[in-house]
Amino acid sequence: MNTLTPTRQQIIEVIDNLPEDAFSELVSFIGYLRYKAVETKTAQPHNSFLLSIAGLGASNQKDVSERDEEILASEVNPIRG
Template structure:
């Protein structure tokens, strides 16, 4: 007999030994486990493709934008005051 069959038989015996009032709690737990396993499959199947589609990753023809990012940040960050308008832009 394989391990899975042995485990199933052990579970069946444990369930049969439970008092009747505990069966409702067990049924709720089993439903939760079913929901959890179904939910994990859905997340694994759709999660990454959904995130990729809303982020638009991979849609750009640019291969190296790191230098552009640095130029943009140089223009937007004041070296003394940090984020915000540069001193020459203030009134």
């Protein structure tokens, strides 16, 4: 197999020349390749964790630390928590 992209026939010839004890490893590897192909197709694009939390602390207010208790009191129900 001298070419960079082997043909089916070349792959079949290589498989035919493998020793019998290599078949179980070959089947395992082919199973992995099939799994990898399916996973690649179904994988959803995901954003980086750092990009997803980049704007968490953004606020239009300059300093809310003076009003933190007031802000929390307005957001939390005192009876239910």
